Amino acid sequence: xxxxxxxxxxxxxxxxxxxxxxxxxxxxxxxxxxxxxxxxxxxxxxxxxxxxxxxxxxxxxxxxxxxxxxxxxxxxxxxxxxxxxxxxxxxxxxxxxxxxxxxxxxxxxxxxxxxxxxxxxxxxxxxxxxxxxxxxxxxxxxxxxxxxxxxxxxxxxxxxxxxxxxxxxxxxxxxxxxxxxxxxxxxxxxxxxxxxxxxxxxxxxxxxxxxxxxxxxx
Numbered sequence: 001x002x003x004x005x006x007x008x009x010x011x012x013x014x015x016x017x018x019x020x021x022x023x024x025x026x027x028x029x030x031x032x033x034x035x036x037x038x039x040x041x042x043x044x045x046x047x048x049x050x051x052x053x054x055x056x057x058x059x060x061x062x063x064x065x066x067x068x069x070x071x072x073x074x075x076x077x078x079x080x081x082x083x084x085x086x087x088x089x090x091x092x093x094x095x096x097x098x099x100x101x102x103x104x105x106x107x108x109x110x111x112x113x114x115x116x117x118x119x120x121x122x123x124x125x126x127x128x129x130x131x132x133x134x135x136x137x138x139x140x141x142x143x144x145x146x147x148x149x150x151x152x153x154x155x156x157x158x159x160x161x162x163x164x165x166x167x168x169x170x171x172x173x174x175x176x177x178x179x180x181x182x183x184x185x186x187x188x189x190x191x192x193x194x195x196x197x198x199x200x201x202x203x204x205x206x207x208x209x210x211x212x213x214x215x216x217x218x
Contacts, residue, residue: 002026003152003188004114005077008179009121009128010148012198013168018148019073019121020179020196021064024188028053028060033193033208037215040067042195042206059110065195067217070202072122077153080105080116094120094127099138102131115153121197128159150179152188172198176209 006022023033023044030050035042042065046054054060063081066074074085080101087097098118108114115132122143128151129138139159141149148167151159164183169175179185180194194209204217 001155001187002190003155005117006150006152006156006179006185006188007075007077007117007119007128008148008150008164009073009075009119009126010164010167011121011143011145012170012175013146013166014170014200015145016169017071017073017121017123017143017199018167018169018175018196019065019075019119020175020194021075021077022179022185022188022194023064023192024190025192026190028057029190029192031060031192032211033064033195035065035195035206035208035213035215037206037217040204040217041065042208057110059108059114065197065206067197067204067206068122070204070217071199072120073197073199073204074118074120076116076118077114078108078116080118084118088120094122094125095138095140098127098129099136102129102138103136105131107132115157117151117153119149119151130157130159132157150184169198172196172205172207173209173212173214176207180209 113133120127126141148164176196206215
């Protein structure tokens with residue numbers, strides 16, 4: 001089943017805060033995820049040799065993950081991540097900030113009207129939002145150990161129905177690999193790369209699968 005881009009937010013059984021972004025595409029597979037520990041930001045970027053493709057279509061490169069502080073993480077499938085991040089850093093309530101930005105921008109301005117999705121993992125709660133050509137939906141859930149929610153651009157677009165119970169990952173590498181190809185995600189096709197953040201005791205770690213890159217964030 002093809003569900004397009006996908007994100008997950010929640011907490012592992014041991015209470016670690018988890019956020020992940022899974023890049024998948026049928027039309028533009030020549031991309032990867034790059035993480036910059038200094039700016040705490042992950043970007044979807046073209047593979048070497050495919051830069052011209054990205055220049056022709058600026059929607060192919062975008063920020064997909066940002067560590068707001070040492071307790072919360074924002075994930076998204078486009079540059080709407082930036083105004084949401086800025087609003088939250090300026091003190092706006094997360095749910096209202098997500099709803100406002102998605103309502104103002106609407107879906108992506110491409111041939112497919114690709115929905116914009118966003119997720120926030122924070123000790124105060126989880127926020128997941130999506131805007132398509134016909135729908136704007138933002139939902140909030142409590143952060144509870146062993147519960148995670150996921151949301152995708154197609155097919156799995158109601159986060160309240162996309163619940164993982166007994167969600168248990170021991171480390172950040174396991175989180176990235178799980179969202180990429182295990183459990184329910186094994187049935188979702190055309191995965192390219194997945195980035196995950198795991199925060200325990202105020203110490204964020206980041207991993208990218210399948211490149212097996214791991215980062216400590218100060």
